[in-house]
Amino acid sequence: MRAVIQxxxxxxxxxxxxRVARPVIADHEVLVRVRAAGLDRxxxxxxxxxxxxxxxxxxxxRPKNPVSGRDVAGTVARVGSQVTRFAVGDEVYGIAPGSFAEYxxxxEDKLARKPVNLSFAQAAVVPVSAGTALQALLDVGRVQAGQSVLILGASGGVGTYAVQLARAFGAEVTGVCSTSKLDLVTSLGADRVIDYTRENFAxxxxxxxxxxxIGGSPSVRRLRRALEPRGTAVFVGGENGGSLTGMGRQLRxxxxxxxxxxxxxxxxxxxxATxxxxxxxxxxxxKVIPSMDRSYPLDExxxxxRLLERGQVRGKVAITV
Structure with a gap:
């Protein structure tokens, strides 16, 4: 099969x-015929x-798994002997290491039924980023209706979902992004948008x-200045947290x-899967719509x-197979 490798x-x-060999499944695994894969940080x-x-x-x-990708959307091609939630032909989406490939x-516990109102490309850009946003807001942030929520990095993969999810949960949302992406964050339903090149959120x-x-650049002191006396700040990702752990600022x-x-x-x-x-x-x-910038065929x-590395992606990008 064809695959993108390193x-x-x-x-x-x-x-x-x-070209690599088609993967073999274990008892609790599902072989997915990939229709699209998502690209994320x-x-x-x-x-x-x-x-x-x-x-x-x-x-x-070097990577143990040479095939790139994690987000996936496609159809079930084969199921392991212990799989009970899916059958051959089902349309699914979720997490599949090595998703930049034909299979x-x-x-099983990292897949779910694909939303019926999404294309495969749209579904493929949901799992990692939207799942991260959901857990950050609910499990860790404990967001409640009526609260004020500030989302730093609101135009990125996780941020575009966080804006929509926070709104869906009844919060008042302020998004922070660059000048060129103000329109995107506004279209997602943010009550207020801050251009970080011109305004100081703190x-x-x-x-x-x-x-x-999301992304990890403001100092801890600066974050605290923007928090209510008993507010919560959740560190999501760590793009500027150091090369060793990537979490130096978060750990502090x-x-x-x-x-x-x-x-x-x-x-x-x-x-x-839940x-x-x-x-x-x-x-x-x-209540949530994937913000997909564009899609590329597997060979691209x-x-x-490269666009993701340069910060030139608005929302999410899909790889179609």
């Missing part, structure tokens, strides 16, 4: 199209091997009950949190990754 860590230049981290601590689980010198393997004029810090915040009235929460997303099922309900109800996956 035999070393590095930038998008390490990605190439090749996690896939970029797996490509570069940074932060370095992640190599302990994914390969010290990929997913655990100038003291307004405080928030909950802040989702989490260590300080027990001594503060404000809550600074470290967050690591989980991959769960979250996908909840997202399916919200999507089919029209390196070009799509």
């Amino acid at each position: 035999d070393r860590y590095g930038s998008s230049e390490v990605l190439r199209l090749a 996690g896939t970029e981290h797996l490509m570069t091997g940074k932060p370095y601590v992640m190599r302990l689980g994914f390969g010290l010198r 990929a393997v997913a655990r 100038d003291g004029s307004r405080r928030y009950d909950l802040i989702l810090d 915040g989490a260590l300080a949190s027990p001594f503060l009235r404000q809550r600074l929460a470290l967050f690591m997303a989980k991959e769960r 979250d996908l099922e909840r997202l399916t309900e919200l999507i089919e109800a029209g 996956a390196p070009n799509a990754m």
Whole structure:
């Protein structure tokens, strides 16, 4: 089968199209015929091997799984002997390591029925980013109706879902992004949008009950200035958290949190079918719509990754197979 692979860590230049053997499934796994795959920051981290601590689980010198991608949408081609939730031909979406390929393997507990009102490309850009946003808001942020929520990085993959989900849960949402993406965040339903090149969200004029810090650049002190006295800040991702752990700033915040009235929460997303099922309900109800910038065929996956590296993606990008 065709797949996008890498035999070393590095930038998008390490990605190439090749032919590899079709994967074999275990008892609790599903073989998915890939119709589309999503591109996200996690896939970029797996490509570069940074932060370095992640190599302990994914390969010290080179990736254990040479096939790129994690988000997937497609049809079930085969099921393991212990699989009970899916049958051959079902349309599904979820997490399948190595999804930049014609076929990929997913655990049964990391797949859900594809929303009927989404194309495969739209569905493929949901699982990782929307699941992260959902958990950050509910499980960690404990968002409640009527609260004020600030989302830093509102135009990115996780941010575009966080804006919509926070609104769906009844919060008042302020999104922070660059000038060129103000229209996108406004279209997602944000009550207020801040251009970080012109305004300072932490100038003291307004405080928030909950802040989702997606991307990781403001100092902990600056975040606290924008928080209510008993507000919560959730660190989502760590693009500027250092090459070793990627979480230097987040760890400092989490260590300080027990001594503060404000809550600074470290967050690591989980991959769960239950979250996908909840997202399916919200999507089919029209409360959440994937913000897909564009799609690329499988052989152009390196070009799509290059745009992500440069910060030139609005929302999400899909790879179609």
